[in-house]
Amino acid sequence: MITECDLADEFVEQHNAYLRFSCKQAQWFINTPEGWIRDDTIAVFDLARQYCRKVSDDMPDDTQRAWLCSYTTIRNVLWLARTYREVAVATMAGTASAAGRE
Secondary structure, three states: OOOHHHHHHHHHHHHOOOEEEEOOOOEEEEEEOOEEEEOOOOHHHHHHHHHHHHHHOOOOOHHHHHHHOOHHHHHHHHHHHOOOOOOEEOOOOOOEEHHHHO
């Protein structure tokens, strides 16, 4: 059985090069070619959803697939991921808003 901790481990391993979570600002940031931007569009949640859905494809059991794709599981994966030293930072100064890039 896969756990939310297992999912968070793998999610962080796959995405830590371009994701940060500011503990002080309680906000995800994404590194883009323009620099670090605040995730105002819940893109990080979408990444976690895509990741959980991909993992669920390998599960033979419908119950496990449903659990993996549930809002609660995805939310918990992100909640755990933000505590990993690879992505957790105190603050992200001088960043832009993703919504402002349109």
